[in-house]
Amino acid sequence: METNQEIISDLKGLVNIVNDGKEGYASASEATDSGELKAVFLKYSAQRADYADELKAHIAQHGGDSDNEEGGILGVLHRTWIDIKHALSSKEDAAILSAIETGEKAAIEKYDKVLDDYASHLDHLALLQRQRTGILEALKEIETYRLRLVR
Template sequence: METNNEIINDLKGLVNIVNDGKEGYESASEATDSIELQGLFLKYSAQRAGYAMELKEHIALHGGDSENESGGILGALHRTWIDIKQALSSKEDVAILSAIETGEKAAIEKYDQALEDYQSHADHIELLQRQRTGILEALKEIETYHQRLIR
């Protein structure tokens, strides 16, 4: 079983992930000319902001704090969202969607890692499962848009 500090660190890692996603979606919404995609990206950016708040509440319950309002600086997921920024510079919706898919898959992996330790995260397992499901649903919607554009 993990210590309280390890649980807090796991949750802070997830805050970084959802903040990376929030920033990535905001950047994507600014880079596309598609009104439909702008709306979709802003919806998921707002979703991730909500996820961060929920995670921060659980960090506080465990005696920690998370002042991070932006994503992780050195994490692999951050590098994934950097790829999104590079895709954004091309302003090609297919490239943007492809980069977002990569970011969402990386986020799901991080949630899966946290969910593996069921006992340590028992008091917030439902929250983590619900957020993971939300990210998976976002991924499926992004993949659907991507498939429509490449056909």
Template sequence: MGNNTEIISDLKGLVNIVNDGKEGYESAAETTDSVELKAVFRQYAAQRSGYAIELKKHISDHGGESDNEEGGILGALHRTWIDIKEALSSKEDAAILGAIETGEKAAIEKYDKALEDYATHADHIELLQRQRTGILEALREIETYHHRLADQ
């Protein structure tokens, strides 16, 4: 198992990205006029909030603390990009979905990087795998909505 400093750093990075996702989904829910998409976005915002709580417990178990309720630098960039896209596209759902896809792909990459280091994350590898699967399922659902809109 890796040292606690490395574990805590990796997990804090994941807390940042799931908080980015939560904020992105909350912004998207506020922006879209689609009742169906609002519900989907709120569901995934709640899911990400739960993921952050789970990750923070593991940070605490390793002697660290994470009081971060907001995303990181990468998230700020994604939120800015979503804001710009929303302004330019007059609440166009396809643009919102495209921005969410970008964020979800970044989250999966971050999880993949943590999962590569199996020895370091052995005590919470199942948690990371489960959360990564949840994010991948969300990405697939978002892509389905995006393709459906594109085909209209």
């Protein structure tokens, strides 16, 4: 079983990835001209902010704190990649959606890694599973939008 510090570390890693998503979706909402996509991106940016708050509450329950509001280095790189892809692509929205898919798949992998050690995370297992499901549902919606654009 993991120590309390390792549990806190796992949860902080998830805070980073959901904040990456929050920032990525916010950047995407600014990059698109589509009102429909802008609304979807803002919805998921707000969802990720809520996820971060929930995770921070569990970090606090374990005696830790997380003041991260902006994500990790991977989030910065992911947002930069969205900006580059946006600037170079003739199908801007399709490129943005593809970049978001990459970020969502990375988030799911991060959740899966933490959930693999479910015994250490029993007190917040349902929360982690619910958040992972929300990210997967977002990924499916984003994929649907991208597929519509590339047809």
